[in-house]
Amino acid sequence: MHYTELIEASRIFRSSEDTYDWAWRRAKKIDWLKLDELTDEVIKEEVLGFLNRWSCRIPVTDELVSRIRGSFQYRKEMFPELSSFGLDTFEEDLGKKIGNSGMNLSEVMIQLFRDFTMIGDRFRDVAASKTLHMILPKLFVMWDNAIREAYNIDKSPSGYVYDFIPMMASHAREAITTFAAEREVNLEEAHRGISELCGGRTLAKVVDEYNYLRYTSGII
Numbered sequence: 001m002h003y004t005e006l007i008e009a010s011r012i013f014r015s016s017e018d019t020y021d022w023a024w025r026r027a028k029k030i031d032w033l034k035l036d037e038l039t040d041e042v043i044k045e046e047v048l049g050f051l052n053r054w055s056c057r058i059p060v061t062d063e064l065v066s067r068i069r070g071s072f073q074y075r076k077e078m079f080p081e082l083s084s085f086g087l088d089t090f091e092e093d094l095g096k097k098i099g100n101s102g103m104n105l106s107e108v109m110i111q112l113f114r115d116f117t118m119i120g121d122r123f124r125d126v127a128a129s130k131t132l133h134m135i136l137p138k139l140f141v142m143w144d145n146a147i148r149e150a151y152n153i154d155k156s157p158s159g160y161v162y163d164f165i166p167m168m169a170s171h172a173r174e175a176i177t178t179f180a181a182e183r184e185v186n187l188e189e190a191h192r193g194i195s196e197l198c199g200g201r202t203l204a205k206v207v208d209e210y211n212y213l214r215y216t217s218g219i220i
Contacts (some may be wrong), residue, residue, distance in 0.1 A: 010211035035135065086204075133208070151164060
């Protein structure tokens with residue numbers, strides 16, 4: 001994907017009221033890496049509120065709050081290390097071991113996705129992708145049913161990690177490469193340049209904005 005496609009999509013996404021960009025900006029104000037330390041009311045208002053503003057239609061109950069907190073706590077020790085991984089280096093990082101888990105990056109991602117999809121009460125694969133993106137915004141890419149179907153991806157943890165994420169990583173790398181070639185900068189500078197032109201967003205977020213505008217809303 002040429003970098004100009006991502007930059008233009010992000011510009012449209014940020015300027016359109018139909019994308020609910022304000023909901024994402026509001027959600028960023030809480031510390032998702034400390035999700036388990038948030039009060040029940042904050043999880044209801046800001047975590048479930050964010051998901052429901054983006055049409056997940058999840059019931060807001062004490063039981064569900066407890067399950068969300070439990071799923072986060074179960075893998076909590078992995079999140080700080082995972083925060084250093086990004087979509088643009090996903091392929092080369094696949095085999096790296098994560099902490100003391102004995103699992104590599106792809107295995108950990110599958111387990112995290114599975115954990116969150118099993119929360120239940122409509123908190124499934126779409127909500128899992130959005131929640132994990134907010135916790136690890138450089139690595140996980142949000143999806144919805146329209147996006148998943150457009151890419152012909154199976155609705156499963158393995159489909160998300162082994163099929164969807166590699167496709168999104170390919171988009172990100174191509175954008176960086178085309179930016180670097182045209183602007184005559186190195187890949188690190190290209191990555192930073194795209195992010196700056198997209199309001200400081202991660203490549204994982206910008207790729208989602210493109211997907212949303214093309215496959216979910218049909219704006220582009």
